[in-house]
Amino acid sequence: MAKAIMIQGAGSNVGKSMVVAGIARALANRGLSVRPFKPQNMSNNAAVTEDGGEIGRAQALQALAARVAPHTDMNPVLLKPETDTGAQVIVQGKLFATLRARDYSKSKPDLMRPTLESFQRLCDGADIVVVEGAGSPAEVNLRRGDIANMGFAEAAGVPVILLGDIDRGGVIAQIVGTQTILPEADAARIKGFAINKFRGDVRLFDDGMTVITQRTGWPSLGVLPWFADAWRLPAEDVMDIASSKGDGFKIAVPRLGRIANFDDLDPLAAEPGVSVDIIEPGRALPGDADMVLIPGSKSTIADLADFRAQGWDIDLKAHIRRGGHVLGICGGYQMLGREISDPDGIEGGPETVPGLGLLDVVTVMTPQKRLALSRATYLPSGAPVEGYEIHLGETTGPDCARAWLDLSGRAEGASSRNGQVRGCYLHGLFGSDAFRAAYLSQLGAQVQVAYSDELDAVLDRLAVHIETHFDLDLLLRLAQRPRYCNS
Structure with a gap:
């Protein structure tokens, strides 16, 4: 039975998709059977899968990183915006409905079941499932009915690593502030943190890491320097x-x-x-x-x-x-x-x-x-x-x-x-x-x-980047066997 770990962000565009791809390739290079998973994605940049559906392009890249074929179970809910207030809702690869934002919020509880079904199928065929969150769990106004971050983590019983983006500035507040604003049960699901996109000598942030650890009690999985080849990977934006x-x-x-x-x-x-x-x-x-x-x-x-x-x-x-x-x-x-x-x-x-x-x-x-x-x-x-x-x-x-x-x-x-x-x-x-x-x-x-050879080579370089700067051994120790939903 697979273990699972979830990478959530302290904000949007902190680099979750790339980090999950790097973790997937690094673990695959260790000989593990890896599957990427994102419960809910919002993107018009979709990929077509061999089982005849569509998923977010980022999950297709993560599947490539894991050396497996993309499958609709890797992204069971895909939102494809059509207007500023409405989007197509794709569920397990197929069109479910076209909904306004307020109507989608009402439908989210009904989407947890297919989300967990897809997650369970991935777990059945893997050593580890690496889950990517969406946006930030600090958006507590969206917590009710959530299937993208802590709502999913709670339902599936998956521990969380929180990823911050130092390139934007204020990363200490990103991490500590997230713990502060989360409900106690959600904060307890976070088992560690990491920092992404550091430019320069990472040792200069040693004191910052100490502050975060002292404030939160969470162990650090490392500081990831800026990955210079990131632009060579398929873009989300x-x-x-x-x-x-x-x-x-x-x-x-x-x-x-x-x-x-x-x-x-x-x-x-x-x-x-x-x-x-x-x-x-x-x-x-x-x-x-x-x-x-x-x-x-x-x-x-x-x-x-x-x-x-x-x-x-x-x-x-x-x-x-x-x-x-x-x-x-x-x-x-x-x-x-x-x-x-x-x-x-x-x-x-x-x-x-x-x-x-x-x-x-x-x-x-x-x-x-x-x-x-x-x-x-x-x-x-x-x-x-x-x-x-x-x-x-x-x-x-x-x-x-x-x-x-x-x-x-x-x-x-x-x-x-x-x-x-x-x-x-x-x-x-x-x-x-x-x-x-x-x-x-x-x-x-x-x-x-x-192109294909170059893309694969970049993923291998990303895996080395992750192995060098990210504590994968700790990540594997923190990963847990998820709670299944068979009802």
């Missing part, structure tokens, strides 16, 4: 992948309000000769870009309206006149067409809106979501492509006759007559080295990185 390397092939990416599945950009940003420039609202698309890549969107019609409001539609046409290239993936592909029709009001009210008109195709939104891991062939070169599909809608039109991908005998994608504008539904395609080299070399860029 789109701004984490922005890279301005100056000279080289420049790709401009407009930051859509509901940008989704932007892991398409990670392999591009890893290339030394490629610069990925995330264009924030208020900035024009740069005139020196070689390619504009319009990424996926969780709310295509709303993001298309914002695209126009920024004047990016005008910038894009100027880019094409200068001879630049355009690629739209998934929602970006839909935007490039002549028209988007949503007769059932899937993204809001029933409506039909004009697209950017750069591809002679139309898209009709349909309620059935396509989720699939896919293998394809890049038709211009014959290069193999691996990726995934995760979208609503069907796209048809004359430019689909110039498909540039073959998905097991099915034509995929569309291209303009002059070849400057392309679109497709296949995410993750740039992770295929042969395809990335063929595609970019046709546009004048040079490809140097074997």
